[in-house]
Amino acid sequence: MALYVYKFGGTSVGTVERIKAVAEKVKKSHDAGDQIVVVVSAMSGETNRLVALAKEMQVQPTDRELDVLLSTGEQVTIALLSMALHNVGVDARSYTGAQVKILTDSAHTKARIREIDEANMRADLDAGRVVVVAGFQGVDEQGNITTLGRGGSDTTGVALAAALKADECHIYTDVDGVYTTDPRVVPKARRLEQITFEEMLEMASLGSKVLQIRSVEFAGKYNVKLRVLSSFMEGNGTLITYEESEMERALISGIAFNRDEAKLTLTGVPDLPGVASKILGPVAAENIEVDMIVQNISAHGTTDFTFTVNRNDFARAKSVLEGLRNELGGNTQIIGDNSIVKVSIVGVGMRSHAGIASTMFKTLADEGINIQMISTSEIKISVVVDEKYLELAVRALHKAFDLDQETA
Amino acid sequence: MALYVYKFGGTSVGTVERIKAVAEKVKKSHDAGDQIVVVVSAMSGETNRLVALAKEMQVQPTDRELDVLLSTGEQVTIALLSMALHNVGVDARSYTGAQVKILTDSAHTKARIREIDEANMRADLDAGRVVVVAGFQGVDEQGNITTLGRGGSDTTGVALAAALKADECHIYTDVDGVYTTDPRVVPKARRLEQITFEEMLEMASLGSKVLQIRSVEFAGKYNVKLRVLSSFMEGNGTLITYEESEMERALISGIAFNRDEAKLTLTGVPDLPGVASKILGPVAAENIEVDMIVQNISAHGTTDFTFTVNRNDFARAKSVLEGLRNELGGNTQIIGDNSIVKVSIVGVGMRSHAGIASTMFKTLADEGINIQMISTSEIKISVVVDEKYLELAVRALHKAFDLDQETA
Structure with missing residues (x-):
């Protein structure tokens, strides 16, 4: 007998029929003797409907x-799913976040979970019941309803799995797992059986939006085994787990990429202490997030300073820099380019294997792709290239690191 | 400074615009220095939508x-109304039934209120806030969400008024008060400034469905002054209060009537002890509610036994009686009539004034209306007449007891 937490998002419970399908899936596991806690989101569309109502009441609700308003969305789903379970003969009981209780801080619309009382859930599980919990919501010390912000239902699932010491936390989505790269770019992309938390974090932050980063961090921190599966297909999905797995692992787990990048270079910047903060301070003050930062070796007392921002922030960032030119003095020039992309290889294997970077660079060179910037972390190497090379670069790297699906 | 509980039903909060209108109304009182607790129902249509969803999940949810499902309806309204109040500069805070907390028994879908914790509401009121409470719902000892059943929001309003010792509880509806009779039948019907709880109970149970009977009983029991007003018009409505009022009162407060009656007579019933229960026992066993019961004086050892039921139950009740004929023996005949109505005069004045019944009977006789049955209680006299006389009877009585609106 295993204890699982299943999390179903808004699309998976978006209609009466889909909720009934979830009930059937849960019944199967329950009948097999497993203990099941189900976490659900609001039916798809419901949150948007409620937000629209709120905005009609108050420009800035x-x-x-x-939180009082939005939390009704999941409350509707838990009641309906419990009824659907009863309808197929499975005893079930619903819980709002407050009823569990999932204690959070008081940061409305982006609360953080502090503590989970598992006593009631445990009693229900031991009595043979399926426990159905509203995702995304909690309650603060004063009894106010709180919500966890974006992707909050994933976080609820992971937090419950941690509190209950569940065997696995299953996140049901509309994809059947984590892929080596986007199958729309590389048709030979493979579903990964496993991926480490760290790799998943790098993949997610690079745009492979299968899971909310926060829930992955949470799972890593609390030692929860996460599995990403499809609500609509059968299959084992992808297990997100620890590096310590003994399985034979590829050097590189996946190729991530990001099309939303733009690059800004300041040339001829005086190479003095504090110059980086002089440049990036005002950028940060404008709430512009900076991604990669590269500073070239100084020559003749000046340096070139390059960084990337989201393409939407390109114009704003550029005008911040224009305002800095006088202050920086000298012959500072600003060069901007908003037709670049970032391509990254991700894998814990690179920690213990030399030569991965050079394989990457050689692969790109062989295809005639010029590398504009390079940035590395412990388990990731990112390069910036002209956007016209994106597909070519990703496919070449996917092949070079043996990620292509084997043909049967 | 007075403390008021305002209750707005589903129609009064049925649209974004109406919720905003409620906010304006509350703002007016709040700005005038009054402390306000607002109780709201689900937006009209919402409860039906949720019930329909539930029935798709489970035949008998x-x-x-x-309760978990339906309670979201009011939760949406409290959030929206609080936002609308904030939008017009009024500080407000919403409470679900559980947050108040409104402690009930565990009889889901028809729970009874046990206790109300007024501490949080009191603190908000003292801080100058408007308190917005979800009607119709509570929480049991175990933390389960409960609902109060039909008309539950009225009950919540009255219960909060009792707990907070409010000066008045205002029930906003789509009528502007309680009338001497239905204005559609008697155009000269007058709005009553006041009516006693007992009279209101008699009027309500006779089909003047302005308030749920349960909330009126509750108000009487806990000494809460109820006022019925229109959500959409200005005006003082009708105050429902105690008999002890010193104001000059009319003998009769109103004329009620009920078109949903049908009459069944058993003639030639042996006049023996236990015969009434022998007849009505099987009727009650069929869940048929009996309204008036009249048994005539016995002659020659037999009696005539007549009672009325709801017209919808007429056929079923008649077939129950057919089944009893053999058991009752003798020459028992069954006479049914489903084209009758009940007309009643209601007023606490009849306690201390003789001659009211005879005025009633003479008025009807003068119009040539034959009285088929008579039944009296301490503050009510009801007669059954042929349905064709309904309007004539009501208008004649309305005039005879000086209830007609004075022409300006």
């Missing part, structure tokens, strides 16, 4: 009341 | 989960 009060956070506390927005 | 589980009561506990139905």
